[in-house]
Amino acid sequence: MESDILLEADHIRKTFPSKEGQLHVLDDISLKLYRKEFVCIIGPSGSGKSTLVRILGGLLEPTAGKLIYPSGREPDPRAIVFQNSNLLPWLRTAENVALPLLIHGASRKDALAEAKRWLDIIGLQDFADEWPNNLSGGMAQRVAIARALIQKPELLLMDEPLGSLDAMTREQISLELMSFREQIDATVLMVTHSISEAILLADRILIYSGRPARIQEEIKVPFPRPRQPELRDAIEFNAMSRLLRKKLMIQGQAF
Numbered sequence: 555m556e557s558d559i560l561l562e563a564d565h566i567r568k569t570f571p572s573k574e575g576q577l578h579v580l581d582d583i584s585l586k587l588y589r590k591e592f593v594c595i596i597g598p599s600g601s602g603k604s605t606l607v608r609i610l611g612g613l614l615e616p617t618a619g620k621l622i623y624p625s626g627r628e629p630d631p632r633a634i635v636f637q638n639s640n641l642l643p644w645l646r647t648a649e650n651v652a653l654p655l656l657i658h659g660a661s662r663k664d665a666l667a668e669a670k671r672w673l674d675i676i677g678l679q680d681f682a683d684e685w686p687n688n689l690s691g692g693m694a695q696r697v698a699i700a701r702a703l704i705q706k707p708e709l710l711l712m713d714e715p716l717g718s719l720d721a722m723t724r725e726q727i728s729l730e731l732m733s734f735r736e737q738i739d740a741t742v743l744m745v746t747h748s749i750s751e752a753i754l755l756a757d758r759i760l761i762y763s764g765r766p767a768r769i770q771e772e773i774k775v776p777f778p779r780p781r782q783p784e785l786r787d788a789i790e791f792n793a794m795s796r797l798l799r800k801k802l803m804i805q806g807q808a809f
């Protein structure tokens with residue numbers, strides 16, 4: 555249904571000026587994001603995934619094409635989680651999480667109470683008063699995710715949020731994301747390089763071509779939600795991983 559569409563990207567193109575003239579990054583990207591769905595984008599390095607995230611997040615203007623909001627208003631708020639946590643080093647962990655609420659005028663007491671609730675959810679309740687520099691990469695990234703979720707975003711954009719983490723931490727946080735996923739109302743678009751992360755989390759996976767980028771294929775993930783970690787051991791999960799790997803290999807993407 556049209557009214558279920560939160561945001562539509564309509565023939566988006568993006569070029570950047572470069573020494574050799576124009577760098578053509580996004581060729582012709584059209585996509586629809588339905589309310590409350592979780593979409594993953596997988597694509598080669600340097601193909602413009604971050605550029606697309608920044609356009610969808612309203613941080614960057616497309617060169618051509620437009621964003622359409624069928625409900626007549628922009629998603630509010632939109633939160634973005636980047637590959638690096640970008641925590642403010644001069645604020646303690648709980649203050650970092652509370653910051654979006656403080657910016658929007660919440661009292662310090664209420665904002666910190668809500669931040670502590672989120673720190674509980676992500677298992678970092680004991681680190682509320684810690685400085686970000688004393689957190690591990692995985693902890694910092696969890697904090698960045700909590701800082702996004704505390705805003706109750708209508709649209710949550712995540713650009714390889716787990717990309718800088720070691721494999722074990724990454725797997726653990728993706729399982730945590732899987733359980734948050736049922737608790738949040740946001741529409742989520744996540745860029746990832748991990749096939750298993752995408753299958754575990756997404757309702758749909760968009761395969762993105764090399765530069766200039768287009769969306770090559772859309773794959774629906776048929777597994778019912780809520781999903782359990784054991785899904786990763788299922789024959790159907792492995793079959794889907796193989797299928798995706800094959801599609802990405804056909805495009806020359808190594809996985």
Ligand SMILES: Nc1ncnc2c1ncn2[C@@H]1O[C@H](COP(=O)(O)OP(=O)(O)OP(=O)(O)O)[C@@H](O)[C@H]1O
Nearest residue numbers: 570571577579597598599600601602603604605606
């Ligand atoms: N502001 C900018 N000015 C000029 N060129 C840019 C700008 N932002 C991105 N680019 C170029 O656009 C291309 C796509 O960059 P982008 O970061 O969107 O790719 P990506 O798919 O996110 O890559 P990665 O997988 O490495 O994160 C790159 O060649 C990059 O150098």
Ligand SMILES: [Mg+2]
Nearest residue numbers: 603604605713
């Ligand atoms: Mg990127």
